[in-house]
Amino acid sequence: MIRAADLRGADAVAVGRLVEDYLRQTESEKVAHGAAPAPASDALPDAYRREVDDPADAYGDCRVFVAELDGEVVGVVVLRPDAEGVEIKRLWASPEVRGRGVGSGLLDAAIAAGSGDVRLSVWDWRGDVIRLYESRGFVRVPSWDARPALVCMRFSPREGS
Template structure:
């Protein structure tokens, strides 16, 4: 089940946990792929702490959706409104439930909820998720991010039926 997160309640803890897992995995991949130096400690960079510790504050004004299986929150997607629509900032399904449609369901919720274009950036080595985005109609576009290993993609609101 995909639903809007209640970040004023128990969803805040689950979203913080999932985002922490997402960020740890991403930081590890960046080091493994040469996109970032190895950190001095395993602590998350300070820029990410608020998302983990206080998602209600970090995501104020952002639609946040969670996926539940058997009453447990197992996935999250965060949408950040921007000038042309929304940007997907965090899309994560727990590795324990991968292959069960959680990521697809969250992506579909993001596309449906997004007003205007939906855009995102994804690390080039995440080929499985790039294929998922392309299967939903996202196309690669010129980068808006200076980091060279990022693929920028857009889903045009004009393509919705």
């Protein structure tokens, strides 16, 4: 089941945990792919702490949806409004539930919730995720991010992609 997150209540801890898992995986991959130097400690960069510790505050201007399986929150998507529609800032399904449609359900909810274009950026080494985005009609677009390993993508309901 995909539903709006209750960041001021029952879902705050689960969303913080899922976002932390996402950020730790991403930081590890960035090091492994040469996109970032190895950190001095296993602590998350300070820029991310608020998302983990207080998602209600960090995502105050966002729409957040969670995926639930068997009563447990196992996935999250964070949508930040922008001038063109929304940007997917975080999309994560717990590794234990991958292959069960959680990521697809969250992505479909993000597309349905958008009022206009849906944008995102994804690391180029995440081929499976890129294929998921492309299967939903996202296309690669010129980058709005200076980091060379990021692929920027857009879904436009006006164009069907």
